[in-house]
Amino acid sequence: xxxxxxxxxxxxxxxxxxxxxxxxxxxxxxxxxxxxxxxxxxxxxxxxxxxxxxxxxxxxxxxxxxxxxxxxxxxxxxxxxxxxxxxx
Amino acid sequence: xxxxxxxxxxxxxxxxxxxxxxxxxxxxxxxxxxxxxxxxxxxxxxxxxxxxxxxxxxxxxxxxxxxxxxxxxxxxxxxxxxxxxxxxxxxxxxxxxxxxxxxxxxxxxxxxxxxxxxxxxxxxxxxxxxxxxxxxxxxxxxxxxxxxxxxxxxxxxxxxxxxxxxxxxxxxxxxxxxxxxxxxxxxxxxxxxxxxxxxxxxxxxxxxxxxxxxxxxxxxxxxxxxxxxxxxxxxxxxxxxxxxxxxxxxxxxxxxxxxxxxxxxxxxxxxxxxxxxxxxxxxxxxxxxxxxxxxxxxxxxxxxxxxxxxxxxxxxxxxxxxxxxxxxxxxxxxxxxxxxxxxxxxxxxxxxxxxxxxxxxxxxxxxxxxxxxxxxxxxxxxxxxxxxxxxxxxxxxxxxxxxxxxxxxxxxxxxxxxxxxxxxxxxxxxxxxxxxxxxxxxxxxxxxxxxxxxxxxxxxxxxxxxxxxxxxxxxxxxxxxxxxxxxxxxxxxxxxxxxxxxxxxxxxxxxxxxxxxxxxxxxxxxxxxxxxxxxxxxxxxxxx
Numbered sequence: 001x002x003x004x005x006x007x008x009x010x011x012x013x014x015x016x017x018x019x020x021x022x023x024x025x026x027x028x029x030x031x032x033x034x035x036x037x038x039x040x041x042x043x044x045x046x047x048x049x050x051x052x053x054x055x056x057x058x059x060x061x062x063x064x065x066x067x068x069x070x071x072x073x074x075x076x077x078x079x080x081x082x083x084x085x086x087x088x
Numbered sequence: 089x090x091x092x093x094x095x096x097x098x099x100x101x102x103x104x105x106x107x108x109x110x111x112x113x114x115x116x117x118x119x120x121x122x123x124x125x126x127x128x129x130x131x132x133x134x135x136x137x138x139x140x141x142x143x144x145x146x147x148x149x150x151x152x153x154x155x156x157x158x159x160x161x162x163x164x165x166x167x168x169x170x171x172x173x174x175x176x177x178x179x180x181x182x183x184x185x186x187x188x189x190x191x192x193x194x195x196x197x198x199x200x201x202x203x204x205x206x207x208x209x210x211x212x213x214x215x216x217x218x219x220x221x222x223x224x225x226x227x228x229x230x231x232x233x234x235x236x237x238x239x240x241x242x243x244x245x246x247x248x249x250x251x252x253x254x255x256x257x258x259x260x261x262x263x264x265x266x267x268x269x270x271x272x273x274x275x276x277x278x279x280x281x282x283x284x285x286x287x288x289x290x291x292x293x294x295x296x297x298x299x300x301x302x303x304x305x306x307x308x309x310x311x312x313x314x315x316x317x318x319x320x321x322x323x324x325x326x327x328x329x330x331x332x333x334x335x336x337x338x339x340x341x342x343x344x345x346x347x348x349x350x351x352x353x354x355x356x357x358x359x360x361x362x363x364x365x366x367x368x369x370x371x372x373x374x375x376x377x378x379x380x381x382x383x384x385x386x387x388x389x390x391x392x393x394x395x396x397x398x399x400x401x402x403x404x405x406x407x408x409x410x411x412x413x414x415x416x417x418x419x420x421x422x423x424x425x426x427x428x429x430x431x432x433x434x435x436x437x438x439x440x441x442x443x444x445x446x447x448x449x450x451x452x453x454x455x456x457x458x459x460x461x462x463x464x465x466x467x468x469x470x471x472x473x474x475x476x477x478x479x480x481x482x483x484x485x486x487x488x489x490x491x492x493x494x495x496x497x498x499x500x501x502x503x504x505x506x507x508x509x510x511x512x513x514x515x516x517x518x519x520x521x522x523x524x525x526x527x528x529x530x531x532x533x534x535x536x537x538x539x540x541x542x543x544x545x546x547x548x549x550x551x552x553x554x555x556x557x558x559x560x561x562x563x564x565x566x567x568x569x570x571x572x573x574x575x576x577x578x579x580x581x582x583x584x585x586x587x588x589x590x591x592x593x594x595x596x597x598x599x600x601x602x603x604x605x606x607x608x609x610x611x612x613x614x615x616x617x618x619x620x621x622x623x624x625x626x627x628x629x630x631x632x
Contacts, residue, residue, distance in 0.1 A: 065292040
């Protein structure tokens, strides 16, 4: 699951015209790494929501920015697991 | 490494040395500096000062201050109308290690005399209009000088930049002064920069803050924060003097400035949005604006909805990044003592989280809603006193330890606000604790929340003030309405107002009155002085 989420995130960033060549699990989404702008972080959150049904509030951009790609994938996977457990 | 990260990672950078650190990290001289709506040192109004020119103008003042014998830790008051006089002098005083005490030019002369005396200021720098207010008065012995003369210094003779430690005092700003003598609040090198470092340098690059028009008061915490954020991000910044001038005319000034300068973001206090509500915004060219940024008090839904309906914003579509109609309104709540907004919420045309929602705490802020009787946090949905832990908190009140410690509680700073939190973690501001009224039986009248509800229910009311308190042994409530120009002043709004107040509070309603603008007493930043309004309306003196 983690790998497919990462692939989805990297593909999304590529579609938003970010250079993803050097982006890995340890790359921060914020200015220390991929330098994803706030509007693009919001777009990324919407895409993840559309794909996985995991909701990120629009006020979470500050938190998302400080995460690495790996941490973001883990957060999505965690929320997905919680949502599944709640649905069972 | 980009300059933002170099700045974010420099532990010696703080509010006292932004200019010096930008230069040290290689900021180019042609980078944006600042633009004023007034001329300064022969530089014309509206013509941008580049970063290099800005450094030069500040260095000239630092040289002059040094020559006048101003030394590190000297408190120096600045009492002037022009944003240029205020902000350039502020940075120059930081350069020489003195402590700038910025005063709002709207502060009445009588109050200013007492305020300066309590500062125990070494010097007072004023423009001619304010100097006449202080003439012949006992200020406690400071040197009084012309603030414009400071610009005549020779930049080449500026002394070395003062070296700051984190807890060094770098600014004294004052509260809005709605209940008492404005409180002199002292900020440190670290505290007044903590939010800028975490949000604007280490945080994601924000769309829409490339060109900022500030209608904030330059002499207040929010003005200084805006200056530092713009400089660190390389944003262009137009700083209007005195929030656009006398409040009842400021809406027109700000709209004209937007059409002339085409900002992507407009920063202001609540008074600015209330004043803009006088106008048909759809008839103006506001298409450049992506973001309206509010701090201080939280803004009213009816004012916000009008703003987010105009302007434009960047968004992703299948075609990539495009501009779409409609803007965002970033709200929060902050105060001089808090040192930055503690919360953040974003409104746009499709959003519906109002009812005085101030959003969630910023990443650096720890908030507890407290029951001051037990010291415990109140449950979700219940109103409590806001306790804040934050690196942005001011050091305390200048020359006033009594009040510095009065508002500390169990490790928190008590902001004086009442809020509740919903089950999703969003916070809602109901009132200032000092303005709320205990109706007995567990019922309270929250004046700010009541105003919000009245505005939503009465679309032809532009702004309103609810004044409640004890009169002749019983709680009475007066509702003062500022009407739209087209509204019927004789319309009966009793049912709508009673519904807004709710049962127990509605029973205290004494009168609803449409009042002229000048019947509402405001402080220097446009905030309603409810303390005085209560005295005027409830003690039986004066009639609306």
